[in-house]
Amino acid sequence: MENKNILIHCCCAHCAAYTVKYWQEQGYATTAFWYNPNINPYMEHQNRLEAMKTLSQNMNFELVVADSYDFVEYFRRVVGHEAERCALCFDMRMSKTAETAIELGIGNFTSTLLISHQQKHDLLKEMGENISQTTGVNFMYADLRKRYSDSRCITKPMALYRQQYCGCVYSEWERYTNKTIE
Numbered sequence: 001m002e003n004k005n006i007l008i009h010c011c012c013a014h015c016a017a018y019t020v021k022y023w024q025e026q027g028y029a030t031t032a033f034w035y036n037p038n039i040n041p042y043m044e045h046q047n048r049l050e051a052m053k054t055l056s057q058n059m060n061f062e063l064v065v066a067d068s069y070d071f072v073e074y075f076r077r078v079v080g081h082e083a084e085r086c087a088l089c090f091d092m093r094m095s096k097t098a099e100t101a102i103e104l105g106i107g108n109f110t111s112t113l114l115i116s117h118q119q120k121h122d123l124l125k126e127m128g129e130n131i132s133q134t135t136g137v138n139f140m141y142a143d144l145r146k147r148y149s150d151s152r153c154i155t156k157p158m159a160l161y162r163q164q165y166c167g168c169v170y171s172e173w174e175r176y177t178n179k180t181i182e
């Protein structure tokens, strides 16, 4: 029988709102998972986490927060490979999600990153499928990019903290300079 549980890696409250709703509507018991060692500096990470906690309370879904922030490990992996940092970042976050799904006895995983137009969507899909093969946890793919505005409709009345850049310090620099790290 199909396991109708899903662990949803959440990058932020604004991407999570509709994504969680979508999987609930597909009949899945949802658990949200917070693990974002890429978000720097620390207080930016905390602001986004607080917004996520408020969303989970307001929408009444379970949120599991990883017990480690691991930002040092994130930088160890990325420094010297900045141009490929998104692949390393996706791998770190989604691998941890799949590992946590195994610990929690959940058979499926996905990421709210799939609702964002800002992310490398095809790379996310490919990496999710690779991690699924390695771990044995099903990667649940859905292209929700056309529903991001629905997600914002849910979070707007909540007046949650909303970030201005993807997460890492490199993306902050790119956001405010309109330049790209190569």
Ligand code: SF4
Pocket (backbone or CB within 6 Å): 038, 039, 085, 086, 087, 089, 090, 166, 167, 168, 170, 171
């Ligand atoms: S730009 Fe975003 S996805 Fe890419 S490494 Fe930075 S935080 Fe991760």
